[in-house]
Each structure stands twice: as C-alpha cells, then as structure tokens.
Amino acid sequence: MSPPNNPIMVEAGSMANRCSDIHYLTQDFVVKIETDSSAAMPYGLGMLSEWLQTALGASGISQAELSRRLTAELGRSIDRAAVNKMTKGTRDIQADELMVIERETGWEAPRTIEVPLKGYVGAGAEVIVLDDGEHDRVSAPRDTRPGTVAVRVRGDSMYPAYESGAVIYYSRHLPPNEMLNKRAVVQLADGRIFLKILRAGSTPTTWTLQSLNPSFSDMEDQVIDWTAPIDWIRPAS
The missing domain is CATH 2.10.109.10 (Umud Fragment, subunit A)
Structure with a gap:
C-alpha cells in the first residue's frame, strides 16, 4: 500500500529525476529587508524535517539504523547526531542523502x-x-x-x-x-x-x-x- 499523501506537500517526479528535483526552485522567492535589498532567507528546513519524521515512523527505521544505512550507501560517515538534526530541521539533507532515505523508507520527498x-x-x-x-x-x-x-x-x-x-x-x-x-x-x-x-x-x-x-x-x-x-x-x- 502506498503511503498517504501529506496535505502540505505536493509530490511529483520520478526517481530518475530526484537528484535534480530536490534542488527546489527558490530563486523566485526573496525577502525584503529594511535596506530594500533582496536576500535569501536560509532558515531550517521545517517541512522536510516533518517528512523525514513521518518516513522514519511509518517505515519503522530508527535514526541509528538510518545513520548506518546512509553511511554504508554513501561511503562517508553520517552519524546518528546528524540524522537527529535532519529530523529537527537544523541540518540540510543533501541530494544523495535524500535519495537514499526515499529508497530505504519508501516515502518520496515533497516536490513542492x-x-x-x-x-x-x-x-x-x-x-x-x-x-x-x-x-x-x-x-x-x-x-x-x-x-x-x-x-x-x-x-x-x-x-x-x-x-x-x-x-x-x-x-x-x-x-x-x-x-x-x-x-x-x-x-x-x-x-x-x-x-x-x-x-x-x-x-x-x-x-x-x-x-x-x-x-x-x-x-x-x-x-x-x-x-x-x-x-x-x-x-x-
């Protein structure tokens, strides 16, 4: 059975296109500061962290286990503390990490x-x-x-x-x-x-x-x- 849709997120894109899809298009969004200049607003990835929490809960994969699988798949150390930060929205989820998480949990990340x-x-x-x-x-x-x-x-x-x-x-x-x-x-x-x-x-x-x-x-x-x-x-x- 497919995971239910998250009402906040509209999902699209095949797995083959995920690496490019997850670089969301934010260049059309600016924040107006008091000097009237435009700047990106780089705060936490709240809704991606919500998706990760849901994916882990639904799949039964613990943060420690996800850490182990990410490290094995990507060939670099991604410890449990890093995964915990992802779930809290205080650490970005890299493109290759997101693809592994999608595959391991069966939950596709939000496209929009x-x-x-x-x-x-x-x-x-x-x-x-x-x-x-x-x-x-x-x-x-x-x-x-x-x-x-x-x-x-x-x-x-x-x-x-x-x-x-x-x-x-x-x-x-x-x-x-x-x-x-x-x-x-x-x-x-x-x-x-x-x-x-x-x-x-x-x-x-x-x-x-x-x-x-x-x-x-x-x-x-x-x-x-x-x-x-x-x-x-x-x-x-």
Missing part, C-alpha cells in the same frame, strides 16, 4: 511545498481575510516554516514596495517591540490585519502603522495584538 493563502492585501494595505471555509493554497519556498501562511497583494496600495500580484509569506507572531521600525504583518486589537512599517506611538502601549505607499495616511496610536516579520516575498510574475 504549499501553504494556505490567508487573504489579499487591499486598499490601505489591509489584509482582506478569505472566509469561505477553505483557503486557497500557493506554492512556497523549500525552507518554509511550519505554520506559514501567505497573502497576495492586490492593486497599488503597496506600490512601489510591492507590485500587485506579489505574494508575501509570514509565520511567527512576535511582540510589537521586536518589530519596531520594520515592515511587518500586524493584527490590531479589533481583529483587522495590515501590512505596514511599525513605529512607536504616543504612549508605551500604542503604535503607529506607517504606510509603505505615501498616498495612504499613517494609522496613529493603534493597539496591537501581534506582529509578524515577513519571511519571504514572491514578486509578481
């Missing part, structure tokens, strides 16, 4: 990562949340964190920072003071969500949301539930 599309960034940089009960999904970078969601820019409310059609990915919720003077996804106390630059307000418990598009006024002295840094940006195609 998909995450929920939470909504659209509309007028005034407000996120219009999809409420139809089933979020659309969009492709995401290989290094996507578990829990990541995306929003798509619609219209010119974010111009010139982001063009209509750009997809913005975020995952972590942080206290506002950690995102001061940075671009962030922000949820206000009233539930509305915006994509703004966070500035200090007139009191210690309020914040000003500065618009990226100068055509829109700033939102002064807002009470914030949470902020989230932007992990990745996929430019408009």
Whole structure:
C-alpha cells in the first residue's frame, strides 16, 4: 500500500529525476529587508524535517539504523547526531542523502511545498481575510516554516514596495517591540490585519502603522495584538 499523501506537500517526479528535483526552485522567492535589498532567507528546513519524521515512523527505521544505512550507501560517515538534526530541521539533507532515505523508507520527498493563502492585501494595505471555509493554497519556498501562511497583494496600495500580484509569506507572531521600525504583518486589537512599517506611538502601549505607499495616511496610536516579520516575498510574475 502506498503511503498517504501529506496535505502540505505536493509530490511529483520520478526517481530518475530526484537528484535534480530536490534542488527546489527558490530563486523566485526573496525577502525584503529594511535596506530594500533582496536576500535569501536560509532558515531550517521545517517541512522536510516533518517528512523525514513521518518516513522514519511509518517505515519503522530508527535514526541509528538510518545513520548506518546512509553511511554504508554513501561511503562517508553520517552519524546518528546528524540524522537527529535532519529530523529537527537544523541540518540540510543533501541530494544523495535524500535519495537514499526515499529508497530505504519508501516515502518520496515533497516536490513542492504549499501553504494556505490567508487573504489579499487591499486598499490601505489591509489584509482582506478569505472566509469561505477553505483557503486557497500557493506554492512556497523549500525552507518554509511550519505554520506559514501567505497573502497576495492586490492593486497599488503597496506600490512601489510591492507590485500587485506579489505574494508575501509570514509565520511567527512576535511582540510589537521586536518589530519596531520594520515592515511587518500586524493584527490590531479589533481583529483587522495590515501590512505596514511599525513605529512607536504616543504612549508605551500604542503604535503607529506607517504606510509603505505615501498616498495612504499613517494609522496613529493603534493597539496591537501581534506582529509578524515577513519571511519571504514572491514578486509578481
């Protein structure tokens, strides 16, 4: 019986093509830092580590046994500590290692990562949340964190920072003071969500949301539930 599909991952590609397939195409994704330069965001391979944990559990292969098989197959030492780091997403899984793991466990690695599309960034940089009960999904970078969601820019409310059609990915919720003077996804106390630059307000418990598009006024002295840094940006195609 074939292993069940992971709903987060869309699998494709034959074993003969796996070595090239697993070099996922991340060049279309950039992260916008405060200097407006683009840089790759090399954090842990969360969803690949989830796949490895599932593959080991379903196949009954222990980390120690996988270490032994990888070492024997590849002719280099891959100890249990390295395998443990793979399962935690703190060590990359090399192309040849991944092919061995697929063969030994019978579980094919994800070809494409998909995450929920939470909504659209509309007028005034407000996120219009999809409420139809089933979020659309969009492709995401290989290094996507578990829990990541995306929003798509619609219209010119974010111009010139982001063009209509750009997809913005975020995952972590942080206290506002950690995102001061940075671009962030922000949820206000009233539930509305915006994509703004966070500035200090007139009191210690309020914040000003500065618009990226100068055509829109700033939102002064807002009470914030949470902020989230932007992990990745996929430019408009």
